[in-house]
Amino acid sequence: MSVTAGAALRRATERLRAAGIEAPAREARLLLGLAMGLPDGAVPDPGAAIDVGRFEFLLARRAAREPLALIRGTQGFWTLDLKVSAATLIPRPDSETLIRAALAALPDRTAVRRVLDLGTGTGALLLAALAEYPHAWGIGVDVVPEAVVLAAENARRVALAGRAMFVVGCWAASLAGQFDLILTNPPYIESCGIGGLAPEVAAHEPRSALDGGTGGLQAYRDVIPDLPRLLTPDGVAVLELGFGQVEAVGALAAQQGLRRVALHPDYGGIARALVLGHRRS
Numbered sequence: 001m002s003v004t005a006g007a008a009l010r011r012a013t014e015r016l017r018a019a020g021i022e023a024p025a026r027e028a029r030l031l032l033g034l035a036m037g038l039p040d041g042a043v044p045d046p047g048a049a050i051d052v053g054r055f056e057f058l059l060a061r062r063a064a065r066e067p068l069a070l071i072r073g074t075q076g077f078w079t080l081d082l083k084v085s086a087a088t089l090i091p092r093p094d095s096e097t098l099i100r101a102a103l104a105a106l107p108d109r110t111a112v113r114r115v116l117d118l119g120t121g122t123g124a125l126l127l128a129a130l131a132e133y134p135h136a137w138g139i140g141v142d143v144v145p146e147a148v149v150l151a152a153e154n155a156r157r158v159a160l161a162g163r164a165m166f167v168v169g170c171w172a173a174s175l176a177g178q179f180d181l182i183l184t185n186p187p188y189i190e191s192c193g194i195g196g197l198a199p200e201v202a203a204h205e206p207r208s209a210l211d212g213g214t215g216g217l218q219a220y221r222d223v224i225p226d227l228p229r230l231l232t233p234d235g236v237a238v239l240e241l242g243f244g245q246v247e248a249v250g251a252l253a254a255q256q257g258l259r260r261v262a263l264h265p266d267y268g269g270i271a272r273a274l275v276l277g278h279r280r281s
């Protein structure tokens with residue numbers, strides 16, 4: 001069946017509105033552009049004839065609250081366009097705070113040589129850091145094998161595969177050596193709070209990327225004790241925090257002899273990136 005883009009858009013907007021999507025007209029336009037194979041952000045011509053079957057397929061997925069990024073298959077992060085999948089978290093703009101924090105703590109772009117990303121997911125943090133530190137190489141670790149495959153694919157996609165390697169592992173357990181920069185955005189949602197998140201997150205992103213256990217702090221308890229042995233003397237670790245976790249995570253770091261170097265707010269003003277280093281003697 002062939003209908004015009006304008007008519008299809010009006011119906012699609014109503015359908016997405018009924019499904020509880022916040023910006024239904026904008027998303028209907030994006031999905032139609034996708035169905036028509038238009039370049040990102042191009043506005044469909046209202047008079048153009050469209051392939052209704054393909055548009056319907058994409059629309060049904062979004063009406064079921066599947067995230068737009070998963071439907072599109074890609075997500076922008078920092079300067080990079082990354083592939084995403086249901087194996088791990090879709091990179092969030094607020095996680096870019098970790099890259100800003102790293103650049104503020106380690107401003108000499110040529111001095112950073114070794115970068116570690118614990119819970120790498122799509123590889124977003126490691127690849128963004130490698131893009132900023134041209135002499136660095138890095139390792140990304142994730143417990144989900146499909147995430148590791150995805151991260152490696154992203155490294156090739158953004159032409160950084162020569163400086164990035166990805167391994168399946170449980171946090172830093174199997175790692176030796178020292179790193180100038182350690183990045184981690186661990187799962188930090190309290191287990192009981194996951195059901196209350198938006199359907200896009202609760203039903204479509206994996207628990208392995210979200211669930212921080214009781215109180216949301218389990219991953220920090222697992223990761224922080226390894227940081228002192230993994231950091232070079234002047235190195236820093238940048239940890240993403242959930243809302244209201246500054247004090248608790250700061251206390252875990254202090255117990256391991258680490259000092260707070262800085263704390264950076266995200267785009268919404270929430271304390272998001274905690275920078276830690278060795279205590280000065």
Ligand SMILES: C[S@@+](CC[C@H](N)C(=O)[O-])C[C@H]1O[C@@H](n2cnc3c(N)ncnc32)[C@H](O)[C@@H]1O
Pocket residue numbers: 088089090091092095118119120121122123124125141142143144147169170171184185186187188208209210
């Ligand atoms: C919140 S996501 C962050 C993904 C990515 N770093 C980002 O910022 O978009 C957390 C990641 O940690 C991984 N993860 C969970 N438990 C882990 C563990 N025990 N060891 C290593 N990675 C783990 C998950 O698979 C997921 O990819």
